[in-house]
Amino acid sequence: MADQLTDGPQIGDTCIGCVVCVDLCPGDVLRMEGDKAVVEYADECWWCGVCRVECPVEGCVKFKFPVAMMNG
Numbered sequence: 001m002a003d004q005l006t007d008g009p010q011i012g013d014t015c016i017g018c019v020v021c022v023d024l025c026p027g028d029v030l031r032m033e034g035d036k037a038v039v040e041y042a043d044e045c046w047w048c049g050v051c052r053v054e055c056p057v058e059g060c061v062k063f064k065f066p067v068a069m070m071n072g
């Protein structure tokens, strides 16, 4: 199943390290690495979209939903 998530959350270089996504992620997917958020456990992502919606930097967090989810 993990290979379906290779298009998982992507955090861009524009991350300002506000920690909002790390704090709000319900799945402990994200963590801080220095002053940037990084994806630690992509397989744990629930695709809730909170990280993308709440990030204050437009376009910083991007992801594509797994094809299996869209079909199912």
Ligand code: SF4
Binding pocket: 009, 024, 025, 026, 027, 028, 029, 030, 044, 045, 046, 047, 048, 049, 050, 051, 052
């Ligand atoms: S979509 Fe939801 S579960 Fe996945 S990384 Fe973002 S906040 Fe966490």
Ligand code: SF4
Binding pocket: 011, 014, 015, 016, 017, 018, 019, 020, 021, 022, 036, 037, 051, 054, 055, 056, 057, 060, 061
């Ligand atoms: S919410 Fe956006 S700017 Fe803030 S740490 Fe996460 S990715 Fe970076």
